[in-house]
Amino acid sequence: MKTSAPVLSVRALNRATLARQMLLRREKMTPLAAIERLVAMQAQVPKPPFIGLWTRLAKFERDDLLELLNSKKAVRATAIRATIHLMTAKDFIELRGAMQPGLDRGTSVLGGRDKGLDKGSLEKIARDFFGKGRATFDDLRKHLEQKSPKGDIRAMAYSIRLFVPLVQVPTDATWGFPGSAEFALADEWLGKKISTKHAPPDELIRRYLAAFGPATPGDFQVWCYTKTMREEFERMRPELVTFQDERKRELFDLPDAPRPDEDTPAPIRFLPDYDNLVLSHDDRTRILADEHRSRILTPNLQVRGSFLVDGFVAGSWSTKRQKKTATLVLEPFGKLAKKVVTELEEEGEALLRFAEADAEIHHIQLPR
16 A cells, blocks of 8 residues: 555545535436436335435436336346346446346355256246246246246245346336336346346446545445455556545545545435445445444344435434324434524425425424
8 A cells, every 4th residue: 555645534535425426515417417427326115216316416306217217218127236226227238247246246145045046047037037028026936936836936036136137117106116016128128138247347446436435445345245356446546546544544536536625514415215325335434423323224224214414424314194294203313403403404394395295294303
């Protein structure tokens, strides 16, 4: 490591990341451009990406994203970390090969239950099945039971999800997709052959740094669930710049990426459940203090919605409905200044009007 590299404080890393994540101000850009800038938005649940775009963009409307999904300019599919993400169709096509190593590693959750599975045979079964029309994974599992009644059906279906490119089919549901969405072959949905052959990670690394940098190779590994990436970062060193954090770890970045002054004001912002801002670094203290981590990242693998105060996660939020009344429940980590409470209530009211648009009464619940 070059010890002469400039040192970036935690606050400097915070502001750099917020700038790239469009959280220092609401940006005037199209939703498609915003999704591309973020590379991929976690979408295990249909609603969070809509809130994620609302909190980042000026004048974003729910129909803006629905139009992108229905026109096939954006897709909801298995991608980064072997989980469901929202991506531009262009990025899904071009980056699928670079994401495949992480998808391959996703089978580790099966605990070896995938051993002995014939990948070629499973792919043929899946392509034949989905080639006949869109279907849910419950439908696929029933089909697999008929084909292989003694097989580990869930392991087979999960493996198919990782190595056969599939996209979820949008409907007229409020947030684009029902609870159990139908899938279609990505090749047919997008009208282009999508390769799953392992591709060099260079462009994926550049895109990650543009959205989440400065960062270590270990941070990148956490984001996309790949093996050790030190050699790849070393190979790309001539085109990158380097810094150190306060722990003396080497950070890589793109030369022209924004790195605002650490005293740059950061407004109150609400992040949806599963937002990648809190999931995309090995060291997450640039956004979320270690002592609060378990209050956002729960043991049952849920990632709670959170709110930022001065750029850092300061509490969680959720909504509850009772007939026509929508309540935003705020759970701060500690006592908040009166000015912060006022700003939270103003931003929270706007969030409720977006997320619970059919409610007639909007209420903020905040401990005093």
